[in-house]
Amino acid sequence: MNRFTRGLAVAVGVALAATLVAALLELPAAAVYLPGAVAQHLAQSGVEHPVTAVLLNFRGWDTLLEVAVLLLALLTLLTLRGSEAPVAEVEAEPLLQGLARKALPLIILMAGYLFWAGAYRPGGAFQAGAVLAAGAVLLHLAGLLPAWAVPGRLLRLGLILGFLVFLAVAAGLLGQGALLQYPPALAGNLILLIEAGLTLSLGLVLAGLFLFVTGRQA
Amino acid sequence: MSTGLLYALSGVGLFMLGAVGVIVLAHLMRKVLAFNVMGSGAFLVLVGLAQRTGQPDPVPQAMVLTGIVVAVAATALALGLARALHARTGGVTLTQGEDGD
Amino acid sequence: MTEAWLEPAAWLIILPLAWASVAFLAGPGRGARLAILALVAQLGLALELAADLTQRGARMHAVGGWGAPLGIDLMADGLSAVMLLLTQAVALPIAVYAQAYFAETHHRHAATWFWPLAGFLLAAMNALFLSADLFNLYVTLELLGLAAVGLVAVGGGTAQITAALRYLLVSLLASGGYLLGVALLYGAYGTVSMTTLAPLAVGQTPLAVWIAAGLMLVGLLAKTALLPFHFWLPPAHGGAPAPVSALLSALVVKASFYLVLRLALGPFAMMTGTAAGLIGVLGASAILWGAWQALRAQRLKQLVAWSTVAQLGYLFLIFPLLAADGLALQAGALQVVAHGLAKAALFAAAGVLMRATGRDTVEGLAGVAGRVPLTLFAFGLAGVSIMGLPPSAGFLAKWLLIDAALKQGQWGWIVVIIVGSLLAAGYIFRVLRQAFLLAPEDSHFQPVPRRLEWVAFVLAAASVLLGLRGAELVALLGVGS
Numbered sequence: 001m002n003r004f005t006r007g008l009a010v011a012v013g014v015a016l017a018a019t020l021v022a023a024l025l026e027l028p029a030a031a032v033y034l035p036g037a038v039a040q041h042l043a044q045s046g047v048e049h050p051v052t053a054v055l056l057n058f059r060g061w062d063t064l065l066e067v068a069v070l071l072l073a074l075l076t077l078l079t080l081r082g083s084e085a086p087v088a089e090v091e092a093e094p095l096l097q098g099l100a101r102k103a104l105p106l107i108i109l110m111a112g113y114l115f116w117a118g119a120y121r122p123g124g125a126f127q128a129g130a131v132l133a134a135g136a137v138l139l140h141l142a143g144l145l146p147a148w149a150v151p152g153r154l155l156r157l158g159l160i161l162g163f164l165v166f167l168a169v170a171a172g173l174l175g176q177g178a179l180l181q182y183p184p185a186l187a188g189n190l191i192l193l194i195e196a197g198l199t200l201s202l203g204l205v206l207a208g209l210f211l212f213v214t215g216r217q218a
Numbered sequence: 219m220s221t222g223l224l225y226a227l228s229g230v231g232l233f234m235l236g237a238v239g240v241i242v243l244a245h246l247m248r249k250v251l252a253f254n255v256m257g258s259g260a261f262l263v264l265v266g267l268a269q270r271t272g273q274p275d276p277v278p279q280a281m282v283l284t285g286i287v288v289a290v291a292a293t294a295l296a297l298g299l300a301r302a303l304h305a306r307t308g309g310v311t312l313t314q315g316e317d318g319d
Numbered sequence: 320m321t322e323a324w325l326e327p328a329a330w331l332i333i334l335p336l337a338w339a340s341v342a343f344l345a346g347p348g349r350g351a352r353l354a355i356l357a358l359v360a361q362l363g364l365a366l367e368l369a370a371d372l373t374q375r376g377a378r379m380h381a382v383g384g385w386g387a388p389l390g391i392d393l394m395a396d397g398l399s400a401v402m403l404l405l406t407q408a409v410a411l412p413i414a415v416y417a418q419a420y421f422a423e424t425h426h427r428h429a430a431t432w433f434w435p436l437a438g439f440l441l442a443a444m445n446a447l448f449l450s451a452d453l454f455n456l457y458v459t460l461e462l463l464g465l466a467a468v469g470l471v472a473v474g475g476g477t478a479q480i481t482a483a484l485r486y487l488l489v490s491l492l493a494s495g496g497y498l499l500g501v502a503l504l505y506g507a508y509g510t511v512s513m514t515t516l517a518p519l520a521v522g523q524t525p526l527a528v529w530i531a532a533g534l535m536l537v538g539l540l541a542k543t544a545l546l547p548f549h550f551w552l553p554p555a556h557g558g559a560p561a562p563v564s565a566l567l568s569a570l571v572v573k574a575s576f577y578l579v580l581r582l583a584l585g586p587f588a589m590m591t592g593t594a595a596g597l598i599g600v601l602g603a604s605a606i607l608w609g610a611w612q613a614l615r616a617q618r619l620k621q622l623v624a625w626s627t628v629a630q631l632g633y634l635f636l637i638f639p640l641l642a643a644d645g646l647a648l649q650a651g652a653l654q655v656v657a658h659g660l661a662k663a664a665l666f667a668a669a670g671v672l673m674r675a676t677g678r679d680t681v682e683g684l685a686g687v688a689g690r691v692p693l694t695l696f697a698f699g700l701a702g703v704s705i706m707g708l709p710p711s712a713g714f715l716a717k718w719l720l721i722d723a724a725l726k727q728g729q730w731g732w733i734v735v736i737i738v739g740s741l742l743a744a745g746y747i748f749r750v751l752r753q754a755f756l757l758a759p760e761d762s763h764f765q766p767v768p769r770r771l772e773w774v775a776f777v778l779a780a781a782s783v784l785l786g787l788r789g790a791e792l793v794a795l796l797g798v799g800s
Contacts, residue, residue, distance in 0.1 A: 006242050013238040016530075020230045020503075023526035024223065024267065030509030031519050034277045037389045054280035061382040061391045065446060065458045066284045068336060069465055072439050073291035075343065075432045076469035077298040080480070126287060150347065160340050167340070171333045174324040179333075179393075181384035209294040213301060226506065233499055240492050246484070253491050260499045267506030278505060281454050285498065288461045292491055295465060299472060299484045306477045312485055 046187025048120040055124065056191045060180045064170055067163045067198065070205050074159065077212055081150065092143030100142035107135035115199045119188070125162075125195040129202025136207035140214065148211040159208060162201025166194050222269035229262025244311045246300040250293060257289045327364040327371070328380055328395045331403060331445045334361055339438025348427065350434030351418040358414050361441075362407040369400040369795055377799025379451070379514075387452065387512030394451035394514070396799030398584075398652065401792065402448040402577050405656050409569045409663045409778070410441055416667055416774040417562035429473045429560050436473065440466035440566065444574050453501050453511040456578060460497065464490040464542070467571050470563045471555045482554035489551045493538035500535035503527045513585055520586040532590035535582065540598075542575035545635055546605035549628045553612075557624035561670025564620060568627045569663035573655050576634050580651065583638065584800070595638040602635025603735040610742030614749065618679045619672060622746055623665045626705060629739060630658045633720065636732050640723040645800075649793050650719035656792065657704050657712035660782035664701035667775035668694045672754075674767045681750060686758020693772045695754050700779035702747035704786075707740045712785035 038050050038058065045053035055063050111128040118124030139145035151159065169190055170180045182190055236256025240249050261282045268278040304310060338357040342350025372378070377396035379386075386392065414437070421430035443463035450456050468490065472483035505511055507528050508519045520528060541548035556568045583591035591598070609629030616622035633654050640647035671694040676683045688695050704713035717736055724732045758764075785792070 009238050009241045013234040017230050017234040020234075020527070020530055021227055023530055024226055024230065024506075027267075027270075027507060027525055027527050028523070029271065030268075030505075030507060031523075032388055032509035032515060034388060034509055035273060035275045038276050041385070041389065050276035051279050051283070054276050055283060057383060058385055058389050059277070059280060059284075059383075059391055059455075062281070062284050062455055062458050065443075065455070065462055066287050068439055068442070069288050069458070069462050070291045071340075071343075072436070072462065072465040072469060073295040073298075075436055075439075076295055076465070076472055079432050079436075079469060079473050080298055080302045080475065126283065153344075153346070156344050156346065160344055164337075164340050167333065167336055171329075171337075174326060174329055176384065177323045178326075178380055178384045179329050179382045181382075206290075209290075209298075213294075213298050229502075233495070237492060237495065240488060249488060253488075253495070256492075256495050257498075260495060260502055263499060264502035264505060267502060268509070270506070278502075281505075284454075284458060288458065291465065292461070292487070295468065296484070296487055296491070299468075299480055299487065302472075303477070303480050303484060306480065312481060312488075 044184040044187070046182060046184070046189075046191050047118075049118065049122070051122070052118050052124055052191075056194065057180075057182060057187065060170075064166050064180075067166060067202070070202070071160070071163060074205050074208050074212070077209065078151070081212060096142040097144060100138050100144055103138065104135060107131055107138070111135075111199065111203070115195060118195060119192070125198035125202060128199040129206055132199070132203030133206030133210070136203070137210050140211060145211075147214050148208060151208075151212075155204070158204045159201060162194075162197035162199070165197035169194055220270050220272055222266045222272065225266025226263045226270065229259045229266055231259070232256070232262060233259030235259070246296075246303070246310055246312065250296045250300070253296070254289065254293060257285065261285055326380060327368040328393055328449050331361060331364050331368070332442055332449065334364070335438045335442035335445065339435045339442065342434040342438060343432070347431045348421075350438075351414070351421075354434050354438065355411070355414050355418065358407065358411040362411050365400070365403045365407045368395060369404055372397060372400050372798045373795060388510035388515045391450070391452040391455045392512060392514065393449040395449060397796040398577070398581070398800065399448045400798065401652050401656065401796055402573070403445060405573075405659045406441065406444050406448070406570055408781070409659055410437075410566070412774045412778055413562050413565050413663060413667070416565070416670075416771055419768045419770045420560070420562055420670060422768075428475055433470070433473055433563075436466055436469045437566065440470065440571070444570060447574050448577060451513045453504065453513060453516070457494065457498055457501055460494050460542070460575070460578075463571060463574055464494060467567055470567065471559050473563060474558070474560055476558075478554065479558050482551070482558045486551045486555045489541055489548070493541040496534040496538035500531035500538070503531035503534075507531070513581075517586040521589070524589065529590060532582075532587045536579060536587065536591065536594070539575045539579045539582075540601075543572050543579065543634075544628060544631060546601050546608055546628070546632070549605065549609070552628055553621055553624040556627060557618065557621040561620075561666055561673070564624070564669075565663040565666035568624065568666060569659040572627070572631060573659060576631070576655065583641070584648075591638060595641070598635050599639035599732065602632040602638075603732065605629060605632030605635070606735055606739035607742070610739055610746065613746040614742060616746075617681060619669050619681050619684070619750065620666070620679055622681060622750065623662070623669050626665070626743070626746060627662060629743065630654075630662070630705065633717070633736070633739070636720060636736070637723075639729065640720070640727060640732070642723070642727065644723070644726065645797070646719055646723035646726065648800075649796060650716050650723060652796050653712055653716035653719065653789060653792065656785065657716050657782055660778050660785065661701040661704040661713060664697055664775050664778035664782060665705070667771065667778060668698040668701065671767050671771045671775060672698075674771070675764050676762070677765055681753055684750065684753040685756040686754075686762060687764070688754040689758075690764045691767060691772060694767075694775055695751070697772070697775040697779040699747070699751055700776075700783055702743075702751070704779075704782040706743045706747060710786040711783040712789065713782065715786045715789045
């Protein structure tokens with residue numbers, strides 16, 4: 001990239017940012033007010049926290065597809081495997097190992113709390129899964145968990161289970177009139193089921209994004 | 219000026235900074251970092267602009283959570299591809315002109 | 320369809336997601352037979368949806384039962400039905416092709432996770448064609464983009480990984496622009512539902528909404544590889560395994576075009592109207608530049624990929640010609656379908672030719688005509704549609720486009736269309752001529768599975784014969800518009 005195109009990109013970026021700032025300063029108020037609709041229907045959503053209600057109920061369709069996006073990233077990384085030579089494992093540090101062993105129960109407890117808290121305060125399957133995955137990465141860095149090779153049947157099941165449960169619930173509710181149309185009485189339990197599956201699977205998928213790639217000469 | 223609007227305006231700045239970075243920077247790692255700055259800018263605009271009246275709005279907050287997960291997936295994929303490229307060629311940039319027939 | 324649980328629109332998304340997951344569960348390299356069976360069902364669902372729409376008009380499916388603007392609506396009208404039909408009609412033969420193509424030991428590595436990736440790719444497209452929610456469309460765009468990047472990288476070679484990475488960066492930059500646009504729209508109107516938003520955008524259009532439209536449209540044009548954003552396409556489409564190239568070139572780039580069209584017909588009618596001339600000029604330049612590069616290409620799949628850049632250009636000529644008579648819109652939809660079938664056929668044929676000659680050069684084709692005559696015939700037939708000769712669907716599309724330009728007295732576009740067709744004839748005949756030359760002494764040909772040849776032929780024949788059924792397609796397109 002030469003200096004001219006570089007300068008052009010910077011100039012366009014600055015001009016666009018300035019115009020946009022000016023546009024936002026004079027933007028009138030929005031015509032539709034969704035927080036009102038969310039509050040009005042929160043009681044039927046099956047959860048008490050409005051963000052979780054939007055994420056798993058009102059706009060649950062987005063969330064279903066977004067889990068597929070994560071799975072796709074994992075699939076592509078798996079495709080790239082195989083042609084690179086593995087490297088020797090890093091030497092384990094006793095201090096790090098001790099810390100990881102102590103931290104692991106707390107990490108699992110924390111993930112369980114986040115999963116449960118999602119129903120009524122900030123938290124949920126994604127946060128819980130991320131904490132679980134961080135635990136797996138910590139174990140790997142401490143030399144207590146080897147990098148993952150081609151996934152076996154059990155690991156594949158764990159990776160995909162949360163998505164399959166979500167998909168089955170979405171399709172199973174078609175009989176109610178539409179995809180993901182929870183009956184209000186069952187909504188809470190179904191969302192809990194989906195979140196439980198997602199916590200496990202997202203933990204594995206996020207860990208996989210690291211553990212399937214690491215341990216090879218880059 | 220409300221806090222929400224201030225967030226949105228900073229978001230505009232971050233977005234443009236990141237977008238220009240993705241285009242201009244050569245090192246792949248920097249491109250990936252710039253992409254994340256750009257994404258964060260868009261998320262700030264989404265949440266901040268919707269809450270510029272001072273009322274919290276759960277809808278864009280949920281959208282941003284979705285967006286963050288998508289950005290994580292894209293980042294992991296980009297880093298994986300960059301690693302694979304480095305393993306094969308030793309390079310850390312996309313050089314122009316291969317396959318250029 | 321009266322029973323809710325049989326809703327074809329919903330199953331068109333659920334089914335590919337399900338078979339992609341099961342294929343992943345089954346393990347590396349598995350899932351081909353399941354995919355083919357499921358694609359037969361998907362084609363049936365798309366046909367049923369189209370028949371249902373013609374009888375009863377467009378319809379909505381409120382996911383979660385909430386309805387916009389709180390929930391996400393799926394919407395099926397004539398335009399979505401045409402795109403869905405094309406997608407399933409191309410994907411099924413390509414799946415049959417891919418099963419035989421990847422059976423060769425040489426391609427085993429590429430086939431490891433091909434089936435789940437392809438399943439997610441198809442689910443993303445079906446979900447995109449059915450969504451009426453701008454943020455949900457962002458998620459489907461990312462799903463589609465990541466699946467496409469994964470498929471480009473599937474071969475695992477250095478060139479393929481470079482192409483995939485470049486494609487990914489363009490794609491992420493483009494969807495970043497789209498997302499910022501959606502954020503601005505939500506800020507301006509408080510909703511991302513297209514149906515709620517469209518009347519609001521017509522009533523009151525602050526500057527931020529103009530910028531949002533610009534960001535979203537430029538992002539989508541980059542994903543559609545419209546000149547000057549075309550640079551990522553030839554290496555990505557020309558370097559991937561043949562079945563992947565066919566899916567990407569025939570279908571994936573059409574998805575972002577569909578979204579441009581959807582926005583131009585809906586909330587952004589005013590903005591695209593303002594930029595229509597510029598978009599048309601870019602389209603015209605793409606037609607000429609792409610065809611010129613195809614004429615010069617040394618490698619066969621690069622030639623076919625540059626032809627995609629040129630043929631996509633025709634799609635953007637419709638924007639300056641969009642009018643109440645609907646001619647330009649019909650021309651655009653026909654061109655999408657004609658090019659989809661013909662380009663899938665060309666890449667399928669190119670895969671056979673490469674397999675037969677053992678290399679990917681135009682020069683190496685000498686003598687191949689005697690070995691795989693059916694494939695060469697398929698290449699020629701698909702070429703008929705690409706050039707726009709009667710009675711092919713490509714002809715019908717270009718004819719309608721010329722008709723629209725004549726009616727509005729915009730003569731310039733007609734010249735571009737005709738010159739583009741002549742250049743297309745140039746690169747198609749360049750391949751055919753080379754194939755009919757005598758084979759050099761030292762050349763030897765590999766046998767090719769017959770199934771690969773037949774798939775190329777069926778797709779090519781469909782792209783020509785569809786020209787005879789254009790009226791039905793136009794009638795379907797009219798549903799709900």
